[in-house]
Amino acid sequence: xxxxxxxxxxxxxxxxxxxxxxxxxxxxxxxxxxxxxxxxxxxxxxxxxxxxxxxxxxxxxxxxxxxxxxxxxxxxxxxxxxxxxxxxxxxxxxxxxxxxxxxxxxxxxxxxxxxxxxxxxxxxxxxxxxxxxxxxxxxxxxxxxxxxxxxxxxxxxxxxxxxxxxxxxxxxxxxxxxxxxxxxxxxxxxxxxxxxxxxxxxxxxxxxxxxxxxx
Amino acid sequence: xxxxxxxxxxxxxxxxxxxxxxxxxxxxxxxxxxxxxxxxxxxxxxxxxxxxxxxxxxxxxxxxxxxxxxxxxxxxxxxxxxxxxxxxxxxxxxxxxxxxxxxxxxxxxxxxxxxxxxxxxxxxxxxxxxxxxxxxxxxxxxxxxxxxxxxxxxxxxxxxxxxxxxxxxxxxxxxxxxxxxxxxxxxxxxxxxxxxxxxxxxxxxxxxxxxxxxxxxxxxxxxxxxxxxxxxxxxxxxxxxxxxxxxxxxxxxxxxxxxxxxxxxxxxxxxxxxxxxxxxxxxxxxxxxxxxxxxxxxxxxxxxxxxxxxxxxxxxxxxxxxxxxxxxxxxxxxxxxxxxxxxxxxxxxxxxxxxxxxxxxxxxxxxxxxxxxxxxxxxxxxxxxxxxxxxxxxxxxxxxxxxxxxxxxxxxxxxxxxxxxxxxxxxxxxxxxxxxxxxxxxxxxxxxxxxxxxxxxxxxxxxxxxxxxxxxxxxxxxxxxxxxxxxxxxxxxxxxxxxxxxxxxxxxxxxxx
Numbered sequence: 008x009x010x011x012x013x014x015x016x017x018x019x020x021x022x023x024x025x026x027x028x029x030x031x032x033x034x035x036x037x038x039x040x041x042x043x044x045x046x047x048x049x050x051x052x053x054x055x056x057x058x059x060x061x062x063x064x065x066x067x068x069x070x071x072x073x074x075x076x077x078x079x080x081x082x083x084x085x086x087x088x089x090x091x092x093x094x095x096x097x098x099x100x101x102x103x104x105x106x107x108x109x110x111x112x113x114x115x116x117x118x119x120x121x122x123x124x125x126x127x128x129x130x131x132x133x134x135x136x137x138x139x140x141x142x143x144x145x146x147x148x149x150x151x152x153x154x155x156x157x158x159x160x161x162x163x164x165x166x167x168x169x170x171x172x173x174x175x176x177x178x179x180x181x182x183x184x185x186x187x188x189x190x191x192x193x194x195x196x197x198x199x200x201x202x203x204x205x206x207x208x209x210x211x212x213x214x215x216x217x218x219x220x221x222x
Numbered sequence: 223x224x225x226x227x228x229x230x231x232x233x234x235x236x237x238x239x240x241x242x243x244x245x246x247x248x249x250x251x252x253x254x255x256x257x258x259x260x261x262x263x264x265x266x267x268x269x270x271x272x273x274x275x276x277x278x279x280x281x282x283x284x285x286x287x288x289x290x291x292x293x294x295x296x297x298x299x300x301x302x303x304x305x306x307x308x309x310x311x312x313x314x315x316x317x318x319x320x321x322x323x324x325x326x327x328x329x330x331x332x333x334x335x336x337x338x339x340x341x342x343x344x345x346x347x348x349x350x351x352x353x354x355x356x357x358x359x360x361x362x363x364x365x366x367x368x369x370x371x372x373x374x375x376x377x378x379x380x381x382x383x384x385x386x387x388x389x390x391x392x393x394x395x396x397x398x399x400x401x402x403x404x405x406x407x408x409x410x411x412x413x414x415x416x417x418x419x420x421x422x423x424x425x426x427x428x429x430x431x432x433x434x435x436x437x438x439x440x441x442x443x444x445x446x447x448x449x450x451x452x453x454x455x456x457x458x459x460x461x462x463x464x465x466x467x468x469x470x471x472x473x474x475x476x477x478x479x480x481x482x483x484x485x486x487x488x489x490x491x492x493x494x495x496x497x498x499x500x501x502x503x504x505x506x507x508x509x510x511x512x513x514x515x516x517x518x519x520x521x522x523x524x525x526x527x528x529x530x531x532x533x534x535x536x537x538x539x540x541x542x543x544x545x546x547x548x549x550x551x552x553x554x555x556x557x558x559x560x561x562x563x564x565x566x567x568x569x570x571x572x573x574x575x576x577x578x579x580x581x582x583x584x585x586x587x588x589x590x591x592x593x594x595x596x597x598x599x600x601x602x603x604x605x606x607x608x609x610x611x612x613x614x615x616x617x618x619x620x621x622x623x624x625x626x627x628x629x630x631x632x633x634x635x636x637x638x639x640x641x642x643x644x645x646x647x648x649x650x651x652x653x654x655x656x657x658x659x660x661x662x663x664x665x666x667x668x669x670x671x672x673x674x675x676x677x678x679x680x681x682x683x684x685x686x687x688x689x690x691x692x693x694x695x696x697x698x699x700x701x702x703x704x705x706x707x708x709x710x711x712x713x714x715x716x717x718x719x720x721x722x723x724x725x726x727x728x729x730x731x732x733x734x735x
Contacts, residue, residue, distance in 0.1 A: 175409035178418035186361035217384040
């Protein structure tokens with residue numbers, strides 16, 4: 008039970024760190040916060056591995072450490088170097104986006120509490136956090152106009168769905184985890200390259216300037 | 223033997239795509255070698271897919287790699303689409319890309335990248351339709367987006383990069399919902415299966431569908447519909463589609479519309495089957511009817527106001543995907559069969575139309591319908607293909623789409639959805655008008671003065687002509703093997719027992735000339 012408490016409280020840290028990722032204006036700092044968050048996720052995977060006796064999760068922890076704590080922040084860091092760390096305004100005020108985040112957190116808790124789950128029953132708070140985290144990522148994509156910040160939103164989404172997977176599908180075969188991790192890292196890489204290409208063409212990372220195609 | 227073909231069907235395009243990427247460093251011969259590798263790859267995909275389908279007809283289904291790969295008749299229909307359309311579009315791409323290269327739109331290095339990505343894209347689509355592991359199926363759908371993102375943006379122009387960005391963002395966000403649907407089903411199934419490894423297999427889940435929790439199944443299906451529906455271009459999640467389909471190079475547009483949308487829809491069908499076995503077909507049918515009818519009605523209006531040829535074709539894809547979804551929502555033997563037939567027919571005709579639009583683009587250097595006139599004089603062969611393809615797409619006889627559209631509406635009327643069908647028919651008339659307008663304004667009128675008569679790239683005409691022959695053939699006569707395959711596929715999608723009485727009657731109806 009101690010372990011369940013540990014996991015549930017660690018998942019609370021995820022919420023805090025993702026708010027920092029979303030609200031920090033400087034991409035470099037944002038990438039560092041993301042790296043910290045991914046380390047928390049790695050610790051959660053390890054704790055889950057111990058408490059559920061799920062050997063596979065050690066592999067998940069290792070791959071999350073390499074891809075999420077090191078590679079993704081590095082890709083974002085390099086991409087922002089290419090694009091000169093431009094300061095792009097956000098679509099809505101930070102206070103409003105925090106309110107929206109809080110709303111999605113409450114909704115996730117309510118919905119998860121009503122589901123009758125046979126699996127991960129002791130981890131409902133962590134599960135709710137993982138779902139909320141998924142919506143935080145989408146919120147980030149919708150409210151941030153900086154293309155690279157939208158990529159970070161995609162990463163937050165991935166962290167959320169990855170935690171859901173670890174809680175509900177930890178006994179899935181390893182190859183599945185390898186496939187998902189590969190998709191995630193290539194996804195970030197491709198988006199970052201596209202963002203840099205767009206910057207070179209348009210000389211801005213502002214999504215509001217992507218208005219050629221309509222109707 | 224068939225199992226080996228199935229494994230090679232995935233391995234061949236994957237390995238050959240890596241080889242095509244590597245040709246970047248092959249020096250002077252790099253383009254020629256990349257073209258050769260591409261040709262070998264698409265030929266291998268065509269032959270292997272036909273062999274796999276033959277195996278399904280002979281023995282019912284084929285499995286490989288511990289049941290992680292599984293091709294039944296339903297999957298075989300989609301394997302056929304990838305194999306045949308993939309091959310013909312692949313041949314067309316040789317001529318089209320050469321033209322892009324000679325006119326300076328693409329650089330030599332981009333050509334090797336293009337062939338590598340195109341074959342990687344084929345591999346990911348094949349992986350979607352042959353996966354039996356539902357999470358791997360999701361991984362494959364996500365991989366199709368990643369594989370095709372650079373293909374959409376390969377021209378590096380402002381509009382194409384914007385389209386690629388929207389495509390990646392909307393599809394990855396959308397498809398992530400699909401992952402939640404998949405996890406819900408898996409985590410519920412894992413309880414009563416002997417081994418966790420079994421709960422991940424579609425074949426096992428379907429057999430034990432009645433043990434699944436009804437609430438979780440419904441929730442999962444909504445997630446699946448949003449997630450994979452985004453990728454399938456179903457309204458209102460279709461926002462990426464008109465941009466990506468119009469900005470991509472024409473062979474890529476043909477693959478996106480003709481093949482990719484069907485692969486995503488295939489995943490929706492797989493989950494709808496789990497639901498209908500588990501809790502009955504009412505819930506999935508309702509959801510499918512709503513999304514299908516919305517897609518048909520809204521997209522036809524968008525078609526009517528388009529002035530860009532490729533955007534118009536893109537909205538027509540939303541319409542036709544909507545029709546397939548509508549047919550699946552009507553259900554019953556005729557509905558499901560008509561839906562599957564329409565999937566095949568639309569693949570052939572829409573890839574035909576996008577490839578023809580590529581020829582028009584090579585000749586006129588524009589997609590603006592206000593500037594494309596006088597094709598009958600300027601490019602007589604292409605204009606005939608546009609005429610036939612446009613009529614086929616609009617649903618006139620003797621082309622294949624007429625048969626499947628007619629079947630969809632018969633099925634809908636028979637099952638009592640009379641008003642819904644009448645409304646959708648009225649909107650189809652709008653689509654018909656939009657397509658007739660394209661044909662008449664492009665074929666007739668005055669070609670630009672400085673334009674010489676003749677085709678730009680004769681090599682590109684052959685694959686389109688083959689697609690046209692297929693479209694006419696399937697409109698007049700359904701070969702027994704295809705009828706059998708579609709019939710068995712419908713049998714998988716229908717509740718057990720309901721098909722037993724159906725095959726004879728349906729076959730008679732369909733095979734009649």
